[in-house]
Amino acid sequence: MGSNPAYPTTHRSGPPRRAAAAPGAPPYPSRMHIAEFQDLMEELYGEGDRARGVSATVAWLCEELGELAQAVRKGDEAARLHELGDVLAWLASLANQLGLSLEDAAHRYVVDPPG
16 A cells, blocks of 8 residues: 555555656556555545445445456457446445455455455
8 A cells, every 4th residue: 555656545545645746647656555545535526435335335236247247258459347347436436335355355365365
């Protein structure tokens, strides 16, 4: 977390702080760590996601998983990438609402991978 100088932040310390982007550059880095992405989803959608609630967020996540499954079966690479992004965004929203870190969840696979 915070290792990308264009996106210095920590997951629990409030809204992300970014360095000023160069003129014409996108406002966010093109690549980021999981925690940075989770922070970005909080900044962009957190208030609305919390108003919607956990149950509705789980329903949206399930819908996006269904769209991903369809894209895997019938879509092209662009459709698959789009749906993977949607699933990741809704998963980050759910983690934010639950007060959990996706980075912490993924860490289990680093230290003690299942199976």
